[in-house]
Amino acid sequence: MNEFEKILSVENVGRSFKTKAGNFIALENINLDFFEEEFVAIVGPSGCGKSTLLKIINGMLKPSTGKTSFRGKALGGINLECSMVYQNFGLLPWLSVLENIELGLLSRELSNAQAQKKAAHYIDKVGLDGHEEAYPRELSGGMKQRVGFARALAIEPEILLMDEPFSSLDPLTAINLREEILDIWEDPNLRITTVIMITHQIEEAVEMADRVIVMDGSPGHVVKEVKIPLERPRNRKSKEFDHYVGEIFELIT
Amino acid sequence: MDHDSSSNKEIQSLPAAGISETLGLLEVIDDHGGEEKSYSLASELNIETDSLLTTIKAAEMFGFIDTPGRDVILTPIGKQMIETEMNTKKQLLLEQLRKIELFAKVKEALESQEEERLSRDDLLKMIQSWLPNEKAEDQFETLINWGRWGEFLGYSQDDDYVYLDQG
Amino acid sequence: MMGPIWKNIQIKWYSIALILVALLAALSQTPEVDTFIVELDPLANSLASQIFYSFLRMLGAFVFALVFALTFGVLAATSTTRAKVILPVVDILQSVPLLGFFPTAIFWFMKLGSAKVGLEMAVVFLIFTSQAWNLVFAVYDGIKNIPESTKQAVESMALGPVAKFRRLYLPAAFPRIVDNAALSWANGWYFLMACEIIALGPLNYEVPGLGSVMFRAVENSDWLTFYKGLGALFAVIIAMDFFIWRPLGALASVYRFDFGAQDEENSSELSEDVLSFYRNHWICSPLHWLGQSVDWIFTKLEDSFDDKYSPEKTHTSKTWKWVDACISIVFWTGIASALVWSSLEIFEVLTTPHPMTAASLLLAIFYSSLRVLGAYVLCLSWILPLCFWLHRRQSYMRWAQSTAQILASIPATAFFPVIAVLSFRFFHTTELAVALMLVTGMQWYLLFNIIGGAQSIGSDLKDLGKALDLTRLQYFKNIFLPAIAPALVTGSITAVGGGWNALIIAEYIKIGDKLYKVFGIGAIISESTFESGDRNLVAYALFFMVFVIVTINKLFWQPLYSWAEKKFRMDD
Numbered sequence: 001m002n003e004f005e006k007i008l009s010v011e012n013v014g015r016s017f018k019t020k021a022g023n024f025i026a027l028e029n030i031n032l033d034f035f036e037e038e039f040v041a042i043v044g045p046s047g048c049g050k051s052t053l054l055k056i057i058n059g060m061l062k063p064s065t066g067k068t069s070f071r072g073k074a075l076g077g078i079n080l081e082c083s084m085v086y087q088n089f090g091l092l093p094w095l096s097v098l099e100n101i102e103l104g105l106l107s108r109e110l111s112n113a114q115a116q117k118k119a120a121h122y123i124d125k126v127g128l129d130g131h132e133e134a135y136p137r138e139l140s141g142g143m144k145q146r147v148g149f150a151r152a153l154a155i156e157p158e159i160l161l162m163d164e165p166f167s168s169l170d171p172l173t174a175i176n177l178r179e180e181i182l183d184i185w186e187d188p189n190l191r192i193t194t195v196i197m198i199t200h201q202i203e204e205a206v207e208m209a210d211r212v213i214v215m216d217g218s219p220g221h222v223v224k225e226v227k228i229p230l231e232r233p234r235n236r237k238s239k240e241f242d243h244y245v246g247e248i249f250e251l252i253t
Numbered sequence: 254m255d256h257d258s259s260s261n262k263e264i265q266s267l268p269a270a271g272i273s274e275t276l277g278l279l280e281v282i283d284d285h286g287g288e289e290k291s292y293s294l295a296s297e298l299n300i301e302t303d304s305l306l307t308t309i310k311a312a313e314m315f316g317f318i319d320t321p322g323r324d325v326i327l328t329p330i331g332k333q334m335i336e337t338e339m340n341t342k343k344q345l346l347l348e349q350l351r352k353i354e355l356f357a358k359v360k361e362a363l364e365s366q367e368e369e370r371l372s373r374d375d376l377l378k379m380i381q382s383w384l385p386n387e388k389a390e391d392q393f394e395t396l397i398n399w400g401r402w403g404e405f406l407g408y409s410q411d412d413d414y415v416y417l418d419q420g
Numbered sequence: 421m422m423g424p425i426w427k428n429i430q431i432k433w434y435s436i437a438l439i440l441v442a443l444l445a446a447l448s449q450t451p452e453v454d455t456f457i458v459e460l461d462p463l464a465n466s467l468a469s470q471i472f473y474s475f476l477r478m479l480g481a482f483v484f485a486l487v488f489a490l491t492f493g494v495l496a497a498t499s500t501t502r503a504k505v506i507l508p509v510v511d512i513l514q515s516v517p518l519l520g521f522f523p524t525a526i527f528w529f530m531k532l533g534s535a536k537v538g539l540e541m542a543v544v545f546l547i548f549t550s551q552a553w554n555l556v557f558a559v560y561d562g563i564k565n566i567p568e569s570t571k572q573a574v575e576s577m578a579l580g581p582v583a584k585f586r587r588l589y590l591p592a593a594f595p596r597i598v599d600n601a602a603l604s605w606a607n608g609w610y611f612l613m614a615c616e617i618i619a620l621g622p623l624n625y626e627v628p629g630l631g632s633v634m635f636r637a638v639e640n641s642d643w644l645t646f647y648k649g650l651g652a653l654f655a656v657i658i659a660m661d662f663f664i665w666r667p668l669g670a671l672a673s674v675y676r677f678d679f680g681a682q683d684e685e686n687s688s689e690l691s692e693d694v695l696s697f698y699r700n701h702w703i704c705s706p707l708h709w710l711g712q713s714v715d716w717i718f719t720k721l722e723d724s725f726d727d728k729y730s731p732e733k734t735h736t737s738k739t740w741k742w743v744d745a746c747i748s749i750v751f752w753t754g755i756a757s758a759l760v761w762s763s764l765e766i767f768e769v770l771t772t773p774h775p776m777t778a779a780s781l782l783l784a785i786f787y788s789s790l791r792v793l794g795a796y797v798l799c800l801s802w803i804l805p806l807c808f809w810l811h812r813r814q815s816y817m818r819w820a821q822s823t824a825q826i827l828a829s830i831p832a833t834a835f836f837p838v839i840a841v842l843s844f845r846f847f848h849t850t851e852l853a854v855a856l857m858l859v860t861g862m863q864w865y866l867l868f869n870i871i872g873g874a875q876s877i878g879s880d881l882k883d884l885g886k887a888l889d890l891t892r893l894q895y896f897k898n899i900f901l902p903a904i905a906p907a908l909v910t911g912s913i914t915a916v917g918g919g920w921n922a923l924i925i926a927e928y929i930k931i932g933d934k935l936y937k938v939f940g941i942g943a944i945i946s947e948s949t950f951e952s953g954d955r956n957l958v959a960y961a962l963f964f965m966v967f968v969i970v971t972i973n974k975l976f977w978q979p980l981y982s983w984a985e986k987k988f989r990m991d992d
Contacts (some may be wrong), residue, residue, distance in 0.1 A: 007265055055572075058576055060572070060575055062575055077574060077578075078578045080456075080578065082576075084572070084573070084576055085578070086569035086573060087569065088568070088570075089569060090565060090569035090570045090571075090572060090573030090574075091570065091573075092570060092587075092588070092591070093674065093675065093676065093677055094591050094674050094675045096542040103263065103574075103587065104577050106577065106579060106583060106587075107578045107579055107580070107583075109575055124339070124340070125339065126339075127339045127342070127343065127402075129343065130400075130401035130402060130403070130404040130405075130407065130418060131401045131402075131946065132386050133407070133408075133409050133410075133411075134401065134408075135410055135674065137674075138394075138397070138410065140271045140273070140398070142271055142274070143271070143274030146273075148573075151573075170274060170300070170304070171277070171298045171299060171300055172273070172275075172278050172281070172298065172300070172308060173271065173273040173274050173277055174277070174278030175277035175281060176273045176274070176276040176277035176280060177273065179280060181334075183338075191314075219295040235284075235904065236284075239985075411699075412700075413696070
């Protein structure tokens with residue numbers, strides 16, 4: 001990975017929250033680097049701070065200590081070169097598919113015509129053509145997540161963040177969407193260069209990622225990084241696959 | 254699977270499966286080298302047999318798989334579906350959709366209308382008459398879902414009409 | 421309705437309650453009686469124009485209530501610190517019998533303009549207060565219940581504050597507002613009638629409107645006009661239900677996050693058709709223009725305010741920290757100065773010696789409480805059996821609910837003069853009239869809450885009753901009552917609150933030259949306002965009454981609700 005440039009770094013980051021009971025330390029001493037053209041997965045038990053970390057990478061949360069830097073510059077707020085996809089899709093039920101995607105473009109200086117054109121382009125990319133006027137309630141989980149992807153891609157970020165994107169989907173749809181997101185990531189015509197995905201399924205992480213960051217809680221910290229140098233497409237039944245799954249599993253337990 | 258042999262112009266009802274699910278099924282069969290037993294798929298994927306059978310029925314209706322006995326085998330079109338990029342997938346899907354009787358009947362019904370549109374209620378009534386043993390609302394949902402995917406049909410909930418998607 | 425909000429309110433409420441009570445009482449003034457002249461507007465004589473005036477007042481008040489609710493609901497939902505102040509304050513205002521402050525309102529609004537204008541504004545203000553509180557909770561609820569993923573998704577879009585309000589908060593609050601709007605209007609009608617009656621009774625104000633038409637009719641024993649007025653009111657309420665609330669309900673379904681829960685019950689083919697008509701028919705184009713102009717206004721606001729919002733600098737942006745600080749300063753200064761001023765005022769009032777002692781005031785409150793309690797028992801005596809009977813015969817339930825909803829929208833206050841006159845004529849007692857008036861002000865809250873509680877009794881409990889072969893009485897005591905306990909408490913709290921409100925008019929009502937009054941706190945307030953103009957007594961009485969009510973609320977009802985909920989919770 002070293003021939004690629006560093007795109008994002010998390011330096012000495014810690015984050016605590018004030019609760020009624022006192023001070024809760026969610027993350028401590030996180031030091032991570034992310035590079036161009038890599039697919040990174042973050043795994044760990046629930047409550048270990050993965051989502052908090054993702055929000056800090058996004059710029060939505062300010063770290064209590066340390067800082068996040070994007071291409072060398074420290075983040076002062078929301079990082080507009082990142083976009084995020086959510087487990088529960090995060091769509092607005094009163095907007096159509098097209099309107100949901102256009103909403104993400106609102107704060108970018110685009111005219112209505114430009115915004116619509118961009119939205120249409122990414123609708124096409126994720127296969128939502130024909131669904132533009134549909135409302136979220138008419139869509140299955142898989143379709144809703146496609147809307148989530150299109151919305152995230154439409155702002156043409158360099159980094160795509162995903163918080164358990166496939167956890168609310170049935171197994172077959174999840175299989176299908178994993179393939180498609182890998183295709184999108186590998187597409188040279190799209191600006192997306194780095195993907196950071198949170199998952200609680202180790203197999204999913206090993207199937208998709210170049211590198212798996214293993215975290216644990218109390219307080220949230222990085223245990224180890226495991227590189228997965230296997231060629232894609234990866235075979236879940238192969239010995240090597242099993243080996244990595246086992247290695248990561250042991251790190252967590 | 255089985256065709257009702259009582260009449261020769263029998264319309265098949267649509268199984269309640271989504272396109273993403275169906276594509277996922279094709280991927281899985283491909284991973285197994287293009288062929289597998291349906292019951293071992295169910296246990297491997299940890300899916301209810303019921304729900305898997307619905308997806309299998311859908312894939313078969315599209316001609317993406319064959320189901321001799323308990324096997325599921327990927328057809329050449331099915332193989333093509335998972336290997337091509339998105340727009341070709343949609344084209345293939347559209348071609349296969351045209352072959353499904355219910356869609357042909359809906360197309361006919363729409364074309365016979367002045368503006369080539371039908372309100373949801375009107376279409377539901379027609380569907381119920383063609384498929385008296387099925388719940389029309391469920392058929393409608395799958396019909397629109399697949400129709401939108403193939404860019405064959407469109408449905409505007411706000412204006413309440415179904416129409417033929419000309420591209 | 422009210423239950424879940426309470427759990428968030430901390431014990432600090434008591435001090436807030438005191439502040440508010442002191443503030444309200446300190447504001448109390450009585451309008452000077454002799455500056456008023458009867459002004460009969462010759463144009464305002466037909467029934468149609470009276471209805472029109474009443475409707476206009478309701479509409480104006482509702483618009484204010486909406487703006488208020490959107491402002492404070494959003495302010496509360498976006499900051500837990502603000503919520504800690506705003507929610508208890510609104511909750512207390514909800515339980516205070518604001519009708520008692522009507523004369524005060526007249527006084528203050530008269531200062532802003534002529535007597536007539538002041539009176540109108542006071543009426544609109546009072547109606548506003550009856551509509552606003554539940555809307556505030558509705559907006560708060562709507563925004564708080566936005567799913568986490570949606571909140572985060574919109575957050576990371578880095579929208580400016582105007583855009584966020586327009587595209588997230590407002591749509592999210594919309595279905596809750598629609599759910600509560602009919603109730604708000606029902607409350608509004610109640611207060612409208614009450615204000616028009618108070619204005620007409622002891623003093624010679626004239627407020628052209630439906631309530632005054634009906635009051636005058638009773639005064640003159642003109643029953644035909646009375647029934648015509650009643651019919652007109654009924655017609656307006658039904659028309660609003662059909663043409664406004666139901667179609668809005670159909671529209672609101674697309675805005676709900678928890679799609680499916682509400683829809684099965686409320687949407688109907690008919691309301692969808694009406695909605696469709698509004699959307700598509702050319703006659704409705706003024707509606708479309710209105711919508712477009714609102715859009716245009718929002719876009720202009722977005723362009724001017726949101727441009728200055730830079731998402732990349734949200735962590736350190738000085739401009740936005742400064743704006744935030746300003747809002748906080750204004751907010752907290754307002755609260756602090758209200759606290760200081762009202763404390764000084766009420767201290768002055770309480771330390772001024774007054775012929776009426778605290779003891780007799782407390783006695784008056786005691787009598788009034790007895791009346792409220794009596795009316796409460798009367799209500800329960802017909803509501804509990806009815807609900808129990810309906811519970812066993814589900815088929816009548818829907819029909820009963822729709823009927824009750826319509827009946828509940830008719831403001832009971834329109835009937836107060838009739839009740840007073842008739843019960844005195846036939847029974848020679850005013851106490852009965854007071855009791856009946858109280859019952860009408862309390863029963864619907866109890867009814868709807870208990871029905872709601874009964875509906876949530878699962879079939880497994882009903883089957884248990886059959887399996888154990890319980891008699892009707894045993895089933896009632898051991899299954900029905902415990903199951904509806906939380907709903908019963910909620911309903912009781914709102915009902916008792918309604919009772920106190922009704923008291924203000926019920927204990928002292930002047931029709932023609934006949935005065936119907938009893939000894940109670942409501943009567944003391946009204947009398948000292950309209951007869952003696954004794955400002956200090958008014959302040960005293962209000963302060964005591966509100967203090968007692970709020971204390972009972974918090975020390976009795978709220979703990980009772982928590983206990984009932986814990987003990988009789990239905991889910992596992």
